[in-house]
Amino acid sequence: MTVAKALLEWTPQTQRALSRLDASGRDAEPVLRQFGEYKRRRIIGLLASRPKGEAAAPGEPPASHTASLRQSITYNASGTHLEVGTADVRGRLLQEGGKILPKRARALAVPIHKDAIGKRPKDFADLQYVPRKGRAPLLVRESGKRNVRTTVMFILLRSVTIHPHPYLFWTDEDETKLLTLVDRAFKKA
Numbered sequence: 471m472t473v474a475k476a477l478l479e480w481t482p483q484t485q486r487a488l489s490r491l492d493a494s495g496r497d498a499e500p501v502l503r504q505f506g507e508y509k510r511r512r513i514i515g516l517l518a519s520r521p522k523g524e525a526a527a528p529g530e531p532p533a534s535h536t537a538s539l540r541q542s543i544t545y546n547a548s549g550t551h552l553e554v555g556t557a558d559v560r561g562r563l564l565q566e567g568g569k570i571l572p573k574r575a576r577a578l579a580v581p582i583h584k585d586a587i588g589k590r591p592k593d594f595a596d597l598q599y600v601p602r603k604g605r606a607p608l609l610v611r612e613s614g615k616r617n618v619r620t621t622v623m624f625i626l627l628r629s630v631t632i633h634p635h636p637y638l639f640w641t642d643e644d645e646t647k648l649l650t651l652v653d654r655a656f657k658k659a
Contacts, residue, residue: 487652501651502552506545514540528633532564567634577626586623
């Protein structure tokens with residue numbers, strides 16, 4: 471099941487080229503499978519291009535802290551249709567944006583410290599709850615006996631709004647590549 475997808479809307483030029491291929495009795499599906507693999511690799515490259523730990527501004531492709539989204543990019547070619555996307559639930563949230571609410575708790579524990587990224591509060595035995603008047607509470611760690619050092623690990627939020635970070639989109643370079651593949655299919659015959 472694809473959760474986030476881009477059902478590629480062909481430009482008039484690509485639609486004509488695919489129709490011409492179909493009308494000539496040639497199967498467009500092998501061309502679309504080849505293009506689907508090309509597009510899948512481009513999306514993976516786009517997701518991997520941002521340095522680790524660097525946040526993406528709204529509207530920019532997402533920062534990918536783990537390989538799970540990159541590894542989940544797939545495509546499905548059928549007839550003259552091509553669908554590129556992911557079954558990763560986070561993929562749709564990154565593509566379209568949205569609001570995250572807690573499911574089983576009163577708040578979301580958002581990691582603040584680098585050691586907390588990819589972990590949950592229950593992964594730490596020594597966290598302390600710090601309420602703050604009019605502001606979101608914190609979960610902190612304290613270290614040292616004399617000079618106590620407090621490290622903020624998580625902030626507790628009632629919701630988090632994710633701005634769209636589109637990564638499934640059609641470019642002029644994609645159109646050029648598809649038209650080149652269609653031309654090669656004609657030359658092979």
